[in-house]
Amino acid sequence: MATPTEPAATPTGIEQAHDTSKLWTPTRLGDIRVDNRLAMSPMTRRRADANGQPNERMATYYAQRASFGLIVTEGTYPSPEARAYPNQPGILASHAAGWAHVTDAVHQAGGRIAMQLMHAGRLTHPDITGVADVIAPSAIGYEAGSEHAHAPERNPVPKAATKADIDRIIEDHVSAAQRAIAAGLDGIELHGANGYLLQQFLSPATNQRTDAYGGSTAGRARFVIELLEAIAGSVGAGRVGLRLSPGANIQGADENDPHDLTATYTTLGYALRRLDLAYVSIVHPDLPGEFVQHIRHEFNAPLIANTGFSTVTSRNEARHLIDTGAADMIAVGRPAIANPDLPARWKTGADENRPDLTTFYSGDNGYIDYPTLNAHTVG
Ligand SMILES: Cc1cc2nc3c(=O)[nH]c(=O)nc-3n(C[C@H](O)[C@H](O)[C@H](O)COP(=O)(O)O)c2cc1C
Incomplete structure (x- = not known):
């Protein structure tokens, strides 16, 4: 990865037992206190079960990882049309008790857990959602891989969301966030x-709308801003985070113009700063670099x-x-996946x-x- 200076070599021997890295210090993400x-x-x-129900295995999986300062769940669908994959969990009303069980297991093991809410937008298929329309900002199909990443069907060309669709999608997310918090989740992360x-709205490649939700950087940022405002207004901003991958050019949501990219994410950050969100989670190859630190600011x-x-x-x-202050927490x-006790190993x-x-x-x-x-030392 690109960092301006090389990290120190891995300490060995006795040093390891006294790791003084700030990695092991507690902090707060809004209302969420984390131990490392x-x-x-x-x-x-x-x-999950075929109907999206979180099950006992999932409770075990997440509880095994309770020594992470914060667990962020897999992307979870807030409404049937939002579902991206078979056996992906949902947070429909019927799933709430299952999540309460997962959450209890994590809390009993001493951990904290936030739920990532994820809407597939155009990256799904009616066979997966059970809903006739696949919805996206604009009627632009995802051609690149053509097949869905997890199913043999080709993704259909989506329906461009109407204003009524947008309002309903926001309401669906608010209800889902309320159910998650009622089930005991410590926070909500928007994917x-x-x-x-969300990135389909932000990207000029996938958002070619000419109404208030497109047409300019501010227009393309509007849906994400309104969504975050609504969820924060409902469950409290101190429990709400947002994950972004600016400029990642992934799954066709291309953001190739650096000026547009900076303007879009600056607009987003500037509009959302007054909410006092719990955190912003950024995926980017150059985390200490000027762009990410600007968005963080x-x-x-x-x-x-x-x-x-x-x-x-x-x-x-x-x-x-x-330790250099480039981030407050590392995802x-x-x-x-491979090391349930990774914090102890690190x-x-x-x-x-x-x-x-x-x-x-x-x-x-x-x-x-x-x-x-x-298990290694015993077995
Ligand atoms: C199996 C797998 C599933 C993933 N699913 C999601 C997801 O549901 N939501 C998300 O925001 N990122 C997802 N990611 C991306 C990861 O959160 C992370 O950004 C990526 O794995 C790079 O980090 P790493 O090098 O520590 O693995 C997934 C990654 C993997 C390997």
């Missing part, structure tokens, strides 16, 4: 990254940072970013299990069976 600076990054694992609905909120898919988050990178993805410099890519999105294995350090 490692967040479990939101990761779709597709182990504004990786080319799903505009939001004036704690920064959870992640470098994205191209490099796997490492212990040294996390320590360096926190750790793939190493958290604190002591212990070896890590390697994640099995073939079980990321399905399978009986590779979910709740990764061994902990204790």
Whole structure:
């Protein structure tokens, strides 16, 4: 990853037992108090029941990872049309009790857990949602890979959302956030990254509207601003975060013009700073760089940072970013899949299990069976 200076070499021996990195200090994300600076990054694992019901295995999986300062759940659909994948969990009324069980398990293990709300926008199919219309800002289909990432069908050309659709989508998210908080979740994260609905509104490639929700950087930012205002107004901004991947050019939500990119995300940050959000979570390859630090300043909120898919988050990178003040917290993805006790391993410099890519999105294995350090020494 691109950092201006090289991180210090991994400490060895006795030093590890006295790791003085700020990684291990508590902080606050709005109303959420966290014990350390490692967040479990939101990761779709597709182990819910077929009807989107969170189940016992999911409770075990998340509780195993309670030593992260904050767990952010996999992207969870707030309404049927928002669903992106088979076996993705939802937060419909029928799912609330299941999430209460997951949340209790995490809390009993001493952890904190926020739910990522995710609307697929154009990146889904009626066979997955059970809803005739696939909705997006504009009627522009995703051609790049043409097939849906998790299903054999081609994504259809979406219907351009009407103002009534936009109002309903916002209401659906507010109701979902209320259900999640009532189920005991410590916070709500809006998935504004990786080319799903929120980024489809932000990107000029996927938003070619000519009404108030498009046409300019301010227009393209409007939906995300109104959505955050509505959710914050309902459950309290101190429990609400937003995840963004500016300029990632992922799943066709391209943002290739650097001036437009800066203007769009500056508008967003400036408008949302007055809410006092719990945090902004940014996925970007150059986290200490001027762009990310500018957006962080505009939001004036704690920064959870992640470098994205191209490099796997490492212990040294996390320590360096926190200890130089480039971020307030680090979102750790793939190493958290393979190491339920990753904070203990990183604190002591212990070896890590390697994640099995073939079980990321399905399978009986590779979910709740990764061994902990204790299991190694005992077994
Ligand atoms: C299996 C898998 C599923 C993911 N699902 C989501 C998701 O639901 N929401 C999201 O915001 N990011 C998702 N991501 C991205 C991760 O949160 C993270 O940004 C990415 O893995 C890079 O971090 P890492 O190098 O620490 O793994 C996913 C990543 C993986 C590997």
